[in-house]
Amino acid sequence: MRRVALDLEPSPEEMHRLVAAAMARIVPHLASLGEQPAADVDGAADVARSLVASMPRAGRPVEELLALLFERAVLKSFNTAGPGYLAYIPGGGLFASAVADLIADAVNRYVGVWIAAPALAQLETNVVRFFSDLVGFGETGGGILTSGGSLANLTGIVTARRERLPEDFLSGMLYASEEAHHSIKKAALLAGFPPSAVRTLPVDDRFRLRPDALRDAVRKDRAAGRRPFLVVANAGSTNTGAVDDLDAIADVARDEQLWLHVDAAYGGFFLLTARGRSALHGIERADSVVLDPHKSLFLPYGTGSLVVRDAGSLRRAHSVAADYMPPTQEDRDRVDFCEISPELSRDFRGLRVWLPLNLYGTDAFAHTLDEKLDLALWACDELRRIPNIEIVAEPQLSLVAFRLAPEGRSAHDLDALNRRLVERVNARRRVHLSGTTAAGRYVARVCVLSFRTHRDRVEQAIEDVHASADELSLS
């Protein structure tokens, strides 16, 4: 029987039908990810324009809505979930997290305050504890899940500001290398600092922040009456995959009393592997660390995290009382997320991390990340063999930057040539690469990180770079 059209509660049968209808679209879509183009935005702007519409007064059949999504909207995009996506920082998007989101949204419990759902808050706390332990923060460590790395960087910088600067904080100075993610500058702005408060420091020939330059800049600023308080180190830069010498930077931070914030949004979960732990040595000396589960833990977009050495620092930066709120917890083991983060009402995002970690176990993640490290090394070796290709940044984790550099061309020509190289590779649609500027030169980059990317796809990437490089070298 059809229910009253104005009723928002589906019957049990309708619930099953709704989910089954969605699954009937989702499963074939996911099963064919590998055959779909690595990106297809031809005519996408026209499709977008054709979808301009207001909200209807009366409802429409679900099949019609799913057809709109799966036949018109979804496919006209970068295939960020597919195995050929090697641009920017991929992740893939574990299906188990989608199931977790369905459960979390369906039960719709309130995890922002502990008393409202203590057991569910505990599951999220277990996730955060796992992240904090992975970094090596020990007993006093704590943290939060955010919607992504940008918000985690913002929360880290606000926390450092509250801990290290007076209320009148405008003489505070932040330090980051020229390789730092732009969300750091944005976070500093949002945290109330003028652009001039962020000092951009030079990097070495492997794109790592130079500790000597940090020390010099801090001393100069202090001598000029400014207040250096925070340094941001990279544990896997977005640009070239650079991992700073975290131990050396921690030494400077200790000597100069700076808060050490490590941006490990891309590289953080390589801590699950032996090679990653060795590359990120010293991260345990940080005051705060950003990790992005939607990158190196393969989750769907929407989950970042900030972990801190001293959980109390988050509370001091965020706790504000209100009469209408339920009592907050004194016991350190009972976490009120609203007390230690900028958010109050929010999704139960812990479940989308908790479910896959428990379903597959952490060994499966470590194994998959090791595979990515191997694939990036293999890709680098293969790229080096292609005539006229030079490696600009060798993999420090799973990212390699390279360029086509035939002799006798000007710097300007080489930049244009490499833009064409990326375009040509992408036009073949088996893989999708992105380019960037490193040390003033335009470079192509391959970032192997999706759990769906395996050896066969990286071989295709090499073939397509090789063929495109040959074409361009001849022209």
Ligand SMILES: *Cc1c(COP(=O)(O)O)cnc(C)c1O
């Ligand atoms: C992706 C990234 C960010 C920003 O994270 P979002 O989740 O995209 O907001 C910050 N820092 C680094 C190093 C990143 O790779």
